[in-house]
Amino acid sequence: MKIAFCGKGGVGKSTIAALLCGALLEEGYQVLAIDADPSPHLGRLLGFEDPEKLTPLSEMRDLLAERAQKQGPYYTLNPRIEDLPERFMLTRDGLRLMVLGAIREAGGGCACPEQTVLRRLLSYLILRAQEAVVVDMEAGVEHFGRATVVPMDFILVVTQPYRGSLETARQILRLARELKMERVFVVGNAVRDSEDEAFIEATLGKRPLVSFPEDPEVLQAERAGESLLELKGPSREVARELVRKLKTHGS
Ligand SMILES: Nc1ncnc2c1ncn2[C@@H]1O[C@H](COP(=O)(O)OP(=O)(O)OP(=O)(O)O)[C@@H](O)[C@H]1O
Ligand SMILES: [Mg+2]
Known part of the structure; x- marks a missing residue:
């Protein structure tokens, strides 16, 4: 399954993406995590030592363009995860x-080429049953404008129970409807109680698939620069529940 996390800046996309990766690994999945944020952070949350040394996917542009025109050296068939060139990956x-x-670059403007690379890669990639791709999207809605999200099986819209993030979530839900995407779910974060959850549901007209609590363990790990994969507390439990629910919705 191909899963993308979207939502307003700072709502917890990267945190929940990392927690989901952990729960998928625990279930025996092979997981490809893609950090599509221009200020990448996911690698650290997943406990990789030097994620900044990675060759960014945007440099795969030529490779993918070549494939689009003719059968390039890497892509004689639609690739599987293990066919992707090693230099783009930490494993x-x-x-x-x-x-x-x-x-x-400052003032450089458009992210079109990067979004195109990502969309092509996500479309071409063929997954086996126990494989998952988890994409941590840039905050906001640009990837909807560029239809980067279309190849995804699941769009998870992260929101907290306050108006600012709910407004962005509402915008994303509308754009996803316009793109006729089917498996689009709301994921609550920093949800304290059933009242918070009811507020999200009332505002968006959609009940959160799961809701993560405000979790001091998450905050502490982030501050200490530790991997979220080691967490054992309530957030881990909700991430497991999220995997179960995604499986029941199939892909
Ligand atoms: N459930 C939670 N409990 C406690 N702290 C949390 C929780 N979720 C997120 N945080 C903290 O909130 C901050 C923002 O979270 P995160 O980086 O995951 O958000 P984001 O949506 O990826 O942000 P950005 O849009 O900047 O990429 C982090 O410091 C993180 O540790
Ligand atoms: Mg983030």
Whole structure:
């Protein structure tokens, strides 16, 4: 399954993406995590030592363009995860990390080429049953404008129970409807109680698939620069529940 996390800046996309990667690994999945944020952070949360040394996916542009025109050296068939060139990946125990890497020049503007690379890669990639791709999208809605999200099986819209993030979530839900995407779910974060959850549901007209609590363990790990894969507390439990629910919705 191909899963993308979207939502307003700072709502917890990277945190929940990392927690989901952990729960998928625990279930025996091979996981490819793609950090599509221009200020990449996911690698650290997944406990990779030097994610900044990775060759960004944006440099795969030529490779993919070549494939689009003719049968290039790497892509004689639609690739499987293990066919992707090693230099774009960090690998550890069933987990692979890629970064889109769109460190744009100041005033440089458009992220179109990076979004195109990502969309092509996501469309071409063929997954086996116990394989998952988890994409941590850039905050906001640009990837909807560029239809980067279309190849995904699941769109998970992360929101906290306050108006700012709910407004962005509402916008994303509308854009996803326009793109006729089917498996689009709301994921609550920093949800304290059933009242918070009811507020999300009332505002968006959609009940969160799962809701993560405000978790001091998450905050502490982030501050200490530790991997979220080691967490054992309530967030881990909700991430497991999220995997179960994604499986029941199939892909
Ligand atoms: N459930 C939670 N409990 C406690 N802290 C959390 C929780 N979720 C996120 N945080 C903290 O909130 C901050 C923002 O989270 P995160 O980086 O995951 O958000 P984001 O949506 O990826 O942000 P950005 O849009 O900047 O990429 C982090 O410091 C993180 O540790
Ligand atoms: Mg993030």
